[in-house]
Amino acid sequence: AYREFSKGQMKDSYILVSENSDGTVHLSYENFKTEDMVEVTMSQREKKSLEKINANAFHQGDMAYLSVIRVYKDQVEFKIENGLYSLVNRRDGHKPKYVNTPDTKRHFKLKKIS
Numbered sequence: 001a002y003r004e005f006s007k008g009q010m011k012d013s014y015i016l017v018s019e020n021s022d023g024t025v026h027l028s029y030e031n032f033k034t035e036d037m038v039e040v041t042m043s044q045r046e047k048k049s050l051e052k053i054n055a056n057a058f059h060q061g062d063m064a065y066l067s068v069i070r071v072y073k074d075q076v077e078f079k080i081e082n083g084l085y086s087l088v089n090r091r092d093g094h095k096p097k098y099v100n101t102p103d104t105k106r107h108f109k110l111k112k113i114s
Contacts, residue, residue, distance in 0.1 A: 001015060001069050001071045001076045002071065002076065002091075004027075004029065004040055004071070005071040009029075009031050009032060009033070009038065010029045010030070010031075010032065010071070011029070011030040011031060011032035011035065012029075012030065013070055013071050013072060014029065014068050014069065014070045014071065015027045015028065015029045015040060015068070015069040015070075015071070016028050016029065016037075016067070016068060017054075017066050017067055017068060017069060019054065019065070019066070023051060023054075023055065024047070024051065025047070025050050025051055025054055025066075026039065026040075027039070027040035027042065027050075027069070028040060053066070053078060053087070054066045057078070057087055057113075058078075058080070064080045064085050065080060065081070066078055066079070066080065067079065067080055067081040068080075068081070070100075072102065074090060074091050074092060075088055075089060075090045075091065075096055076088070076089045077089075077099065077100070079100075083100050086099050086100065087113070095110065096110070
C-alpha cells in the first residue's frame, strides 16, 4: 500500500479490495491523471499476507468484509465498507491518534493485535 501511495498516481488515498470466490484478493485504485482503474501488482509474499489478513481478521459472520485499504503518510488502515471496523498498521509502531480521517477527532476503541 505504501509503495503504491508513494508512486503519486492514486486519485484518492485508498485502494479497493476485491475478493474472488477462491479466497484470492485483488487490489486496484483510480489513477488521478487518467481516471482509469489500475491493478496493483503484488509479490506472492504480499498476496499471501493480504489473504491471511482477509481470512483471519474479517468475515466474522457480520458481513465485515475487507473492502478498502486507506493509506496515509504514517499509517495504513484495512477497513470494512462502512468504516466501523479497521485494522491499523503504523510505521512507527505507536498507537494511532485517528482512524478513518486525520481531520476529525473521534472516539474509537483500540485493541492491539499481533
